Amino acid sequence: MDAAILSKLLTPEGWTLLGSLPPYDERQAMKTVTSLRDRGVAPDLAAAVVTQSRLRARARAKFGDFADGMLFTADGLEQATRLLVAALHARRYLSAGVTALADLTCGIGADSLAFAGTGLRVVATDLDEATAAIASWNLRHFPEAEVRHGDGLALDLRAERIDGLYADPARRTGGGAGGRSRRIVDPRAYAPPLDAVWALRETVPAVGIKVGPGIAHEGLPDDAETQWVSVDGDVVEAGLWFGPLAPEGPGRSALVLRTFTDEDGKEHTLSRTVRGDDDAPEVGAVGQYLYEPDGAVIRAGLVGQAAAELGGRLVDPTIAYVTTDSPADLPSARPAEPAGAQAPIATGYRVLDTMPFGLKRLKAYLRERGVGRVTIKKRGTAVVPEQLRKQLVLTGTEEATIVLTRVAGNQQVLVVEPLGAA
Template sequence: MDAAILSKLLSSDGWALLSALPPYDERDAMKTVTTLRAKGVAADLAAAVVTQSRLRARARVKFGDFADGMLFTADGLEQATRLVVAALHARRYLEAGITAVADLTCGIGADSLAFAGTGLRVVATDLDECTAAIALWNLRHFPEAEVRHADGLALDLRAESIEGVYADPARRVRDGSGGRSRRIFDPHAYEPPLDAVWALRETVPAVGIKVGPGIAHDGLPDDAETQWVSVNGDVVEAGLWFGPLAPDGPGRSALVLRTFTDDDGKEHTLSRTVRGADVEPDVGGIGQYLYEPDGAVIRAGLVGAAAAELGGRLVDPTIAYITTDDAADLPPARPADPAGAQAPIATGYRVLDTMPFGLKRLKAYLRTRNVGRITIKKRGTAVVPEQLRKQLVLTGTEEATIVLTRVAGNQQVLVVEPLGAA
C-alpha cells in the first residue's frame, strides 16, 4: 500500500465507504468493485476498500471484533501476533514490574495494542512509513502509545526511560518484482538480524523477541527462556525472553492455549505451560491408547516430559506419538467450569486395531467395515494422505480415523477413535 492510497482510506469518505461494505465474500469481490466504480468511486480507492474488507475478514481469527476498526497490510497481518498471545506478552512485562516498553518492529501494531491496553507506556517504531502510519491508526485510542517512523535499533533506550524491549523481526521477504513473499528461516537474515536485537539486553536486560516456530534449538542463547506457543493446536510462534521476563530461568518451554465458547456464548482460553529439561522416554509396543502431544510440546523438544506425565512410552524412538495401557488423566478441552482449568497437552485416541501398512490390506479392512469417510493422520511416513484417500476409493457410510506411523521401525496403520467420540 502506498501513501496516497492510505491517505484516501483514512479520509472521512474512505473510512465511511469501508465501514459501509457488507461482510466480505470472495465470490462478490469483483462485483463490489464494479458497483463502487459505477457510483463514481475512484478505481484505486474501490480496490483498496475491498482489499481491506478481505483482510479484515481474515484478521478476525487473530483479533476478533477488534479487526473491524483496524487497517492491515497482507504481510503485516501474516506476521501479526494473535491478540490472545499478545496479551500474554504484555503480562510478562507487567509481572516484571516494567512500565515502559519499546516495540522496535511494531508492524501494524498488534503487540503494541496489548501493551498499551494493559497500561504500559509504549514507544512503537517501524522502518516502513506506511506500516508505521497504519500502526498509528490502529493505536489511535491509546494515548499511552507513541508510534514513530524510525529505526528501533537507533533508539536511545536510556534517554527514553525504556525499561523493556520487544521485537518481532521481519521473517518474510518479497521477490524483486514486489510480488509474492517468502518466509525466511535463517535468524541472521531477519530484519533486523536476531543477533542485533538480543544484543540490546546489555543495555536493557528485559528483552523479548518473537521468532518463527521453526527456529532450531542449536544456537539458542543460554540465558533465555525459549517458549513455543500453540493456539488450538496450531504452533503460532516461538519467543525468546531474557532477564526479568524469564522469571523461571532459561531453558525451553511450551505454552499450550485452547479457546472455546461455552453454552452462553462466552469465550474462554485455557492454558498450560510445560517446561524443564526433557527426559529420555521409554519405547514400547502399542497399548490401548494413543496420544499426540501438542505441537508446541513437540517443537520445544519436550515429548519425553509429556510421556512421563501421561505415564506412557513412545511407539518409536523417532516418532512423537505416545501410547499407554490405561487412559491418561487429561483435562477436557471444554470443561464445564473453566475457572482454574488447564489446557490438555495432548490429543487422545482409543486404539481399535493395528496392522502393517499395505494398500490392498487397508482397502479391504475399510470396505469390510463400510467406511466411506476417513480421517488420515501421519507421522514418520512418506505417504500423502490425499493420494491415499483417492487410492482407497471408499463408498461406505461409516467414518474412521487411521494413523500412519512407524512402530519399532516398521510402517504400521493404527485404527483409532478420538477419545470422547460417541
C-alpha cells in the same frame, strides 16, 4: 500499501466508504469493486477498500471485533500476533516491573495494542513509512503509545527511559506487486537479524523477541527462556525471553492455549505450561490408547516430559506419539467449570487395530468394514494423505481414523477413534 492510497483511506470519505461495505464475500468482490466505480469512486480507492474488507475478514481470527476498526497489510496481518497471545506478552512485561517499552519492529501494531492497553508507555517503530502510519492509526485510541517511522535499533534507550524491549523481526521476503511473500527460516536473515536484537540486553535486560516456531534448537541463547505457543492446536510462534521476563529461568517451555465458548456465550481460555528436562522416554509396544502431544510440546522438544505426565511410552524413539495401556487423566478442552481448569497437553485416541502398512491390505480392511470416509493422520512416513485417499477408492457409509507412523522402526497403520467419540 502505497502511501497515497493510505491517505485516501484515512479521509472521512474513504473511512466511511470502508465502513459501509457489507460483510466480505470473495464471490462478490469483483462485483463490489465494479459497483463502487460505477458510483464514481476512484478505481484505486475502490480496490483499496475492498482489499481492506477482505483483510479485516481474515483478521477477525486474530483480533475479533477489534479488526473492524483497524487497517492492515497482507504481510503485516500474516505476521501479526494474535491479540490473545499479545496480552500474555504484555503480562510478562508488567510482571517484570517494566513501565516503558520499545516495540522495535511494530508492524501494524498488534503487540503494541496489548502493551498500551495494559497501561505501558510504548515507543513503537517501523522502518516502512506506510506500515508505521497504519500502526499509528490502529493505536489512535491509546495516548500511551507513540509510533515513529524509523529504525528501532537507533533509539537512545537511556534517553527515552526505556526499561523493556520487544521485537518481532520480519520473517518474510516481499512478494512484490501481486506476488507472494516467502517465509524466512534462517534467523540471521531476519530483519533485523536476531544477533542485533540480542545485543541490546546489555543495555536493557528485559528483552523479548518473537521468532518463527520452526526455529532450530541449535544456537538458541543459553540465557533465555524459549517458549513455543499453540492456540487450539495451531503452533503460532516461539518467543525468546531474557532477564526478568524469564522468571522461571532459561530453558525450553511450551504454552498450550485452548479457547471455547460456553453455553451462555462467554468465551474462555484454558492454558497449560510444560517445562522440564526432556529425559529419554521409554519406548514400547502400542497399547490400548494413543496420544498425540500438542504441537508446541513437540516443537519445544518436550515429548518425553509429556510421556511421563501421560504415564506412557513412545511407539518409536523418533516419533512423537505416546501410547498407554489405560486412559490418561487429561483435562477436558470444554470443562463444566472453566475457572482454574487447564488445557490438555495431548489429543487422545482409543486404538482399535494395528497392522503393517500395505495399500492392498488397508483397502481390504476398510472395505470389509464399509468405510467410505477416512481421516488420515501421519508422522514419520512419506505417504501423502490426499494421494492415499484417492488410492483407497472407498465407497462405504462408515467413517474411520487411521494413523500412519513408525512403530519400532517399521511402517504401521493404527486404526483409532478419538476419545469421547460415540
